[in-house]
Amino acid sequence: MDKIDIYIVDDHALFRQGLKLLLTNLSFVGDVFEANNGEEFISGLKNHPVEIALVDIEMPVMNGIEAAKRARELQPSIKVLALSMYSEKNYYLSMIDAGACGFLLKNSNFEEVEKAIAAVRNENSYISIEILNDILKYPDKCDFNTIDSDLTERETEVLLLICNGLTNQEIAEKLVLSKRTVDKHRENLLLKTQSKNTASLVIYAIKSGLLQI
Amino acid sequence: MDKIDIYIVDDHALFRQGLKLLLTNLSFVGDVFEANNGEEFISGLKNHPVEIALVDIEMPVMNGIEAAKRARELQPSIKVLALSMYSEKNYYLSMIDAGACGFLLKNSNFEEVEKAIAAVRNENSYISIEILNDILKYPDKCDFNTIDSDLTERETEVLLLICNGLTNQEIAEKLVLSKRTVDKHRENLLLKTQSKNTASLVIYAIKSGLLQI
DNA sequence: TCGTAACTACGTATAAAAACGTAGTCTGAT
DNA sequence: ATCAGACTACGTTTTTATACGTAGTTACGA
Numbered sequence: 001m002d003k004i005d006i007y008i009v010d011d012h013a014l015f016r017q018g019l020k021l022l023l024t025n026l027s028f029v030g031d032v033f034e035a036n037n038g039e040e041f042i043s044g045l046k047n048h049p050v051e052i053a054l055v056d057i058e059m060p061v062m063n064g065i066e067a068a069k070r071a072r073e074l075q076p077s078i079k080v081l082a083l084s085m086y087s088e089k090n091y092y093l094s095m096i097d098a099g100a101c102g103f104l105l106k107n108s109n110f111e112e113v114e115k116a117i118a119a120v121r122n123e124n125s126y127i128s129i130e131i132l133n134d135i136l137k138y139p140d141k142c143d144f145n146t147i148d149s150d151l152t153e154r155e156t157e158v159l160l161l162i163c164n165g166l167t168n169q170e171i172a173e174k175l176v177l178s179k180r181t182v183d184k185h186r187e188n189l190l191l192k193t194q195s196k197n198t199a200s201l202v203i204y205a206i207k208s209g210l211l212q213i
Numbered sequence: 214m215d216k217i218d219i220y221i222v223d224d225h226a227l228f229r230q231g232l233k234l235l236l237t238n239l240s241f242v243g244d245v246f247e248a249n250n251g252e253e254f255i256s257g258l259k260n261h262p263v264e265i266a267l268v269d270i271e272m273p274v275m276n277g278i279e280a281a282k283r284a285r286e287l288q289p290s291i292k293v294l295a296l297s298m299y300s301e302k303n304y305y306l307s308m309i310d311a312g313a314c315g316f317l318l319k320n321s322n323f324e325e326v327e328k329a330i331a332a333v334r335n336e337n338s339y340i341s342i343e344i345l346n347d348i349l350k351y352p353d354k355c356d357f358n359t360i361d362s363d364l365t366e367r368e369t370e371v372l373l374l375i376c377n378g379l380t381n382q383e384i385a386e387k388l389v390l391s392k393r394t395v396d397k398h399r400e401n402l403l404l405k406t407q408s409k410n411t412a413s414l415v416i417y418a419i420k421s422g423l424l425q426i
Numbered sequence: 427t428c429g430t431a432a433c434t435a436c437g438t439a440t441a442a443a444a445a446c447g448t449a450g451t452c453t454g455a456t
Numbered sequence: 457a458t459c460a461g462a463c464t465a466c467g468t469t470t471t472t473a474t475a476c477g478t479a480g481t482t483a484c485g486a
Contacts, residue, residue, distance in 0.1 A: 012319040012320045014231075014321060014322065017231065018228065019227060021231060022230060022234055106225040107224055107226050108226060110230045152432060165408070165416075167410070169471090177433090178434075180435055181434055184436095187474070187476090190473095190474075190475095195378070199376055200377075201412075202411075202416065213416060368462095380442065391466080394464055394465055396466095411473095
């Protein structure tokens with residue numbers, strides 16, 4: 001097999017640099033490109049098509065889910081391996097939708113990255129043992145028949161303001177809306193994200209990559 | 214100068230492995246040890262004293278602030294460089310208290326890590342340019358005269374339950390307390406963390422490393 | 427053109443959080 | 457023996473959030 005080129009998409013330069021060095025030490029790896037976020041990745045991919053992209057989920061500017069979608073539009077052959085900090089059910093669904101063919105946690109070790117790369121090169125998908133365990137242990141937490149929890153633009157906007165500590169009244173003033181409208185957005189947010197209250201909502205925003213902290 | 218040994222303390226194996234490889238490529242670096250959290254670090258330090266420790270703030274089991282304190286009790290000569298995901302004022306204060314002599318963000322690049330190591334070897338302290346910028350731009354956000362925001366055990370316990378989406382009533386039942394007592398704990402939490410409401414409180418819990426997500 | 431989804435808005439009611447204040451008990455340090 | 461801090465608890469009031477229902481407008485695609 002020929003050497004393969006790889007794209008690393010993550011907003012932490014140190015992480016990228018370290019991972020790049022680990023990857024370039026592998027015999028079958030050619031060029032390793034870096035991008036700081038989804039946007040940089042997509043524009044870079046036009047000049048440097050790659051076999052495999054290791055894509056962080058939580059990034060500013062454009063998150064990993066959106067980046068994976070666009071990357072596959074641009075280059076349908078690309079294998080996207082999602083990298084994440086946490087094991088979280090919302091990711092599996094969104095990333096599968098976005099066309100990812102593998103899922104790795106950042107607290108896995110490099111050997112696992114190698115395995116994942118080998119798997120996706122052979123047209124297989126890869127899921128880390130930790131995540132598999134998680135799914136087997138807590139199947140109720142992996143409700144694949146769940147209602148589509150994609151938030152609208154407005155809902156996302158409201159959610160981020162909630163996370164910034166604004167009250168519905170303050171959000172209404174900021175967005176020039178009725179307070180009752182914001183009440184409704186908030187109600188829908190709780191429903192869609194299956195959250196119970198503000199605290200759960202903030203956690204959701206972070207885990208889903210909508211909120212950068 | 215002799216070669217120096219370095220400890221990397223971070224809960225993400227991939228990050229550790231990459232950073233280790235970057236460091237071992239430097240001519241003046243000897244052994245590089247890894248620890249998954251503060252506890253592992255402290256017990257490992259007894260067998261392998263090092264000149265410099267790169268310590269993540271947010272870790273399970275024992276966070277970076279506590280780890281830095283104990284490391285300096287164990288080996289007062291150690292230079293602790295704090296590594297963090299965000300630029301956050303609470304960190305500066307706590308880490309300075311804990312005896313850190315440098316501060317780096319994970320989205321800085323490796324050249325900066327080299328600079329920081331060089332600085333602390335020469336008995337200087339190091340602060341990354343991003344953080345310095347942050348301080349200069351938003352001095353009001355760096356209130357070094359702020360009240361001590363250390364939370365008590367009970368407060369931390371309550372805070373984590375709040376983050377899990379429990380109401381005061383539910384927390385009271387879980388901890389076998391009066392709801393009014395939990396009300397008071399929550400009130401004190403808002404005061405001590407200078408938060409405005411539940412949302413800000415959750416963000417605080419995450420940024421301060423109390424809540425692992 | 428018909429239907430759907432998003433966005434907007436209001437009514438009403440209850441639950442919870444936030445903002446004051448006070449105060450007793452216990453433990454550990456000086 | 458005294459003091460401070462942690463933990464506990466209560467009272468009151470106001471503000472916010474949560475829950476449930478309805479409904480008009482607009483934009484976009486089938």
